[in-house]
């Protein structure tokens with residue numbers, strides 16, 4: 001099991017289907033797959049259940065839904081509750097400057113790297129984790 005999967009298994013993570021476009025906009029296994037892909041931490045500030053007990057993870061649309069951004073894995077990243085509410089409707093470039101300062105270019109490159117990954121293996125891992133939780 002990867003470190004991220006171990007964190008996912010042990011941490012309290014909100015995998016409920018809720019948020020944009022009604023309750024079913026993102027299935028629980030897809031949400032967890034994106035969290036796993038991104039190392040169970042906010043892509044912007046690095047906060048996650050492994051570093052902070054009070055951290056909450058959510059999904060952030062790189063291109064906001066309101067501006068035509070899709071719900072595909074390539075447009076979604078792991079984001080802590082604090083960053084998600086701080087970003088609001090800010091454009092990604094502007095937000096990266098606000099959130100990451102001098103690290104903005106580095107974080108942008110990391111996001112490009114993560115979102116280019118095939119989500120399938122992470123989704124399989126997420127489904128296995130969820131199945132173990134249901135069986136427990």
Ligand SMILES: [Zn+2]
Pocket residue numbers: 042043044045046047079080081082083084
């Ligand atoms: Zn954050």
